[in-house]
Amino acid sequence: MTEIDQASKIREIIEAYPADQRFALAAMQDMQHAFNYIPEEGLSALATYLGCAEAQLYSMATFYKALSLTPKGEHIVKICNGTACHLRGAMNLATELKRNLGIDPGQTTEDGEFSVELVNCLGSCALAPVMVVDGTYHNKLRVEQIPGIIDSYASAAKEVTAND
Numbered sequence: 001m002t003e004i005d006q007a008s009k010i011r012e013i014i015e016a017y018p019a020d021q022r023f024a025l026a027a028m029q030d031m032q033h034a035f036n037y038i039p040e041e042g043l044s045a046l047a048t049y050l051g052c053a054e055a056q057l058y059s060m061a062t063f064y065k066a067l068s069l070t071p072k073g074e075h076i077v078k079i080c081n082g083t084a085c086h087l088r089g090a091m092n093l094a095t096e097l098k099r100n101l102g103i104d105p106g107q108t109t110e111d112g113e114f115s116v117e118l119v120n121c122l123g124s125c126a127l128a129p130v131m132v133v134d135g136t137y138h139n140k141l142r143v144e145q146i147p148g149i150i151d152s153y154a155s156a157a158k159e160v161t162a163n164d
């Protein structure tokens with residue numbers, strides 16, 4: 001997306017809402033959805049539109065886990081590190097992901113394809129350890145399954161590109 005496209009998308013998102021601070025979160029969620037993060041330009045344009053301090057929006061963006069101020073990968077890999085998953089080897093999954101993708105939790109691959117996050121209980125403790133990729137649960141996961149799962153998402157991205 002070019003800078004001009006991004007600026008016009010930001011404007012479109014913001015102007016879809018009344019200039020009322022009650023809609024700040026909704027507009028930020030839309031930006032997150034459109035760009036996979038909230039660009040700095042988006043935050044400042046929204047602050048101007050709503051007539052509020054940018055710092056106020058910044059606080060909201062850092063408070064809500066679903067929002068990010070840094071670009072995230074095309075695919076979001078969440079490793080549950082809640083108690084049950086931790087006890088059943090969640091950190092071994094993180095180590096295998098690092099071996100496979102070259103990144104630690106909290107980081108994004110250089111090609112922008114994957115982000116890895118360590119999260120709290122995902123509500124499937126009986127099926128621990130759990131990893132979620134783009135909303136799909138991979139339960140009772142074994143370390144040796146990770147390369148195949150990651151490959152399947154990487155290949156899907158390549159196929160879409162090849163068919164463009």
Ligand code: FES
Binds near residue numbers: 123124
């Ligand atoms: S601790 Fe991982 S799903 Fe509950």
